[in-house]
Amino acid sequence: xxxxxxxxxxxxxxxxxxxxxxxxxxxxxxxxxxxxxxxxxxxxxxxxxxxxxxxxxxxxxxxxxxxxxxxxxxxxxxxxxxxxxxxxxxxxxxxxxxxxxxxxxxxxxxxxxxxxxxxxxxxxxxxxxxxxxxxxxxxxxxxxxxxxxxxxxxxxxxxxxxxxxxxxxxxxxxxxxxxxxxxxxxxxxxxxxxxxxxxxxx
Amino acid sequence: xxxxxxxxxxxxxxxxxxxxxxxxxxxxxxxxxxxxxxxxxxxxxxxxxxxxxxxxxxxxxxxxxxxxxxxxxxxxxxxxxxxxxxxxxxxxxxxxxxxxxxxxxxxxxxxxxxxxxxxxxxxxxxxxxxxxxxxxxxxxxxxxxxxxxxxxxxxxxxxxxxxxxxxxxxxxxxxxxxxxxxxxxxxxxxxxxxxxxxxxxxxxxxxxxxxxxxxxxxxxxxxxxxxxxxxxxxxxxxxxxxxxxxxxxxxxxxxxxxxxxxxxxxxxxxxxxxxxxxxxxxxxxxxxxxxxxxxxxxxxxxxxxxxxxxxxxxxxxxxxxxxxxxxxxxxxxxxxxxxxxxxxxxxxxxxxxxxxxxxxxxxxxxxxxxxxxxxxxxxxxxxxxxxxxxxxxxxxxxxxxxxxxxxxxxxxxxxxxxxxxxxxxxxxxxxxxxxxxxxxxxxxxxxxxxxxxxxxx
Numbered sequence: 333x334x335x336x337x338x339x340x341x342x343x344x345x346x347x348x349x350x351x352x353x354x355x356x357x358x359x360x361x362x363x364x365x366x367x368x369x370x371x372x373x374x375x376x377x378x379x380x381x382x383x384x385x386x387x388x389x390x391x392x393x394x395x396x397x398x399x400x401x402x403x404x405x406x407x408x409x410x411x412x413x414x415x416x417x418x419x420x421x422x423x424x425x426x427x428x429x430x431x432x433x434x435x436x437x438x439x440x441x442x443x444x445x446x447x448x449x450x451x452x453x454x455x456x457x458x459x460x461x462x463x464x465x466x467x468x469x470x471x472x473x474x475x476x477x478x479x480x481x482x483x484x485x486x487x488x489x490x491x492x493x494x495x496x497x498x499x500x501x502x503x504x505x506x507x508x509x510x511x512x513x514x515x516x517x518x519x520x521x522x523x524x525x526x527x528x529x530x531x532x533x534x
Numbered sequence: 535x536x537x538x539x540x541x542x543x544x545x546x547x548x549x550x551x552x553x554x555x556x557x558x559x560x561x562x563x564x565x566x567x568x569x570x571x572x573x574x575x576x577x578x579x580x581x582x583x584x585x586x587x588x589x590x591x592x593x594x595x596x597x598x599x600x601x602x603x604x605x606x607x608x609x610x611x612x613x614x615x616x617x618x619x620x621x622x623x624x625x626x627x628x629x630x631x632x633x634x635x636x637x638x639x640x641x642x643x644x645x646x647x648x649x650x651x652x653x654x655x656x657x658x659x660x661x662x663x664x665x666x667x668x669x670x671x672x673x674x675x676x677x678x679x680x681x682x683x684x685x686x687x688x689x690x691x692x693x694x695x696x697x698x699x700x701x702x703x704x705x706x707x708x709x710x711x712x713x714x715x716x717x718x719x720x721x722x723x724x725x726x727x728x729x730x731x732x733x734x735x736x737x738x739x740x741x742x743x744x745x746x747x748x749x750x751x752x753x754x755x756x757x758x759x760x761x762x763x764x765x766x767x768x769x770x771x772x773x774x775x776x777x778x779x780x781x782x783x784x785x786x787x788x789x790x791x792x793x794x795x796x797x798x799x800x801x802x803x804x805x806x807x808x809x810x811x812x813x814x815x816x817x818x819x820x821x822x823x824x825x826x827x828x829x830x831x832x833x834x835x836x837x838x839x840x841x842x843x844x845x846x847x848x849x850x851x852x853x854x855x856x857x858x859x860x861x862x863x864x865x866x867x868x869x870x871x872x873x874x875x876x877x878x879x880x881x882x883x884x885x886x887x888x889x890x891x892x893x894x895x896x897x898x899x900x901x902x903x904x905x906x907x908x909x910x911x912x913x914x915x916x917x918x919x920x921x922x923x924x925x926x927x928x929x930x931x932x933x934x935x936x937x938x939x940x941x942x943x944x945x946x947x948x949x950x951x952x953x954x955x956x957x958x959x960x961x962x963x964x965x966x967x968x969x970x971x972x973x974x975x976x977x978x979x980x981x982x983x984x985x986x987x988x989x990x991x
Contacts, residue, residue, distance in 0.1 A: 515632045515662050520677035524630055527674065530703035531752065532807075532925065532940045533596070533618040533846050 337406035338506040342415040344439030349485035350415035419473040438479035441486040548790040554741040559748035561800035562588040562950035576781030585958035589949040591799040600798035606638035607969030607984040611905030613638040626833035648978040650738040674700035713753040717746040755942030756803040793954035800948025805921035809930040810844035846926025849912030
């Protein structure tokens with residue numbers, strides 16, 4: 333069956349686990365034979381949108397360009413994993429409308445946990461006022477109202493969260509269930525059948 | 535054994551071990567005769583020191599079903615292996631049942647869970663190899679050694695032993711001489727591997743399966759029975775080698791190690807092969823889209839108006855609505871009527887030359903099996919009299935055939951179990967009792983849901 337493209341949009345505050353999940357998700361989907369591209373905030377901003385800053389306008393433009401790329405890939409049968417904070421509902425709604433096949437994954441962890449984790453040291457800087465317009469601290473994050481999947485990285489293991497996403501993608505028909513390797517290749521099966529025929533079993 | 539092993543074992547009896555030799559298709563009555571005629575002195579001596587017992591197989595008595603039952607301790611409706619070939623009822627795609635289709639845990643997995651170390655070599659339907667605490671080498675349904683071995687790191691050791699997966703059955707069909715050459719060469723490899731593992735690996739349960747007895751019997755049983763001057767001596771020489779192996783093994787046993795050998799079914803000479811699908815066609819129960827059918831299309835050549843077809847050996851499937859592709863037999867009264875009609879006719883079928891009945895029973899599947907995978911079973915299992923070998927080709931010109939390539943066939947009630955060092959009364963029991971017995975001998979508790987009881991408890 334031909335693969336149907338999809339954009340898996342992982343939204344959530346910095347440090348909630350978007351990239352941490354996107355990386356193994358990419359590997360899992362490849363294992364199932366899908367063509368996959370991963371668009372990640374940290375990567376995209378070094379290439380496709382390196383001219384943009386973090387003002388509301390620039391952030392909108394950032395998502396706009398990513399949406400365009402995701403749309404092209406999705407309509408060509410690719411599973412596109414996008415991990416962006418993308419804090420505004422309106423913007424995400426626009427992505428959904430543009431790309432069509434869209435699965436929203438809300439990556440959540442309580443703000444206290446995120447501040448405690450502070451993997452990139454950004455919350456400390458934001459709380460000290462060194463970064464302006466920082467989502468969750470000095471800028472709002474509008475949580476999805478009806479995401480396809482919600483994961484909570486403060487209570488779930490990475491494996492659990494990954495399994496939830498894969499189950500949803502399977503349910504929606506975007507990912508085939510993982511099959512064990514066949515016991516035989518076609519050639520091997522023919523050889524075993526021949527052996528059974530020689531022994532009178534076929 | 536390391537220091538901790540020595541300390542732990544101090545003052546306690548050595549833990550029990552079992553060495554198990556599978557003698558595929560070696561009849562109890564045949565070995566008794568070898569013993570009585572002085573042709574198997576080692577088996578004779580061992581029989582005095584233990585219990586040599588006649589055992590029932592499992593219907594149908596093919597090795598895949600019998601060994602799957604032995605290794606899981608449950609009937610086919612719980613382990614899901616019904617033959618060497620099976621079909622997806624909804625698509626009519628045929629497939630070879632492997633360990634992937636087996637729905638029950640094996641003896642070696644249960645032993646592994648209990649911390650026992652196992653080495654299991656060449657048992658049918660163990661490919662692809664499941665993970666065990668030890669070594670597992672798949673049987674003759676393995677495509678090659680590289681894929682047959684768990685852990686893969688053990689492949690070079692087996693290569694250094696010149697291990698072989700199976701004798702070449704096509705060569706064996708070419709001539710009786712080639713058949714003997716093939717089975718003897720494969721037996722060499724099996725015996726080499728048995729003693730290598732015995733001496734060099736740590737194990738609590740060592741199981742080496744000799745497939746070559748079954749092969750020899752398929753190709754040369756009739757020559758042995760007829761005392762053929764060219765081939766009967768070679769047949770007995772082969773069994774002399776088996777007896778030598780048992781003798782050598784016995785010298786290596788200590789008090790804590792129990793020797794078991796087992797045959798999964800008996801053997802007899804084929805009077806006639808019976809083509810069950812031809813018989814179904816002759817009665818109008820089976821119609822084909824093309825005669826002769828296109829082999830590549832397999833069961834798709836069955837005409838939708840057919841009410842039944844057969845898989846090897848004697849497994850009659852009713853074309854039930856809702857289960858079979860384009861099934862036309864309504865569940866309930868119509869299904870039961872068809873089953874009764876076919877069963878009654880099977881019991882009426884006679885050899886046109888001798889007048890002997892062909893089938894001794896026509897079992898409804900629920901008479902033989904019980905469990906969650908009953909739906910995969912054939913609806914009727916035709917149990918032949920010894921000498922009439924039911925076969926599964928979709929089309930044959932004639933109802934019966936007698937060839938000189940395959941001359942031996944399986945029997946049901948002449949399988950065999952030997953348990954060393956124990957006096958076990960001969961009762962009627964089956965291959966279902968073997969796994970519980972081995973678990974008992976190794977002091978491992980019985981998992982829930984086994985269908986048989988231990989013979990030594």
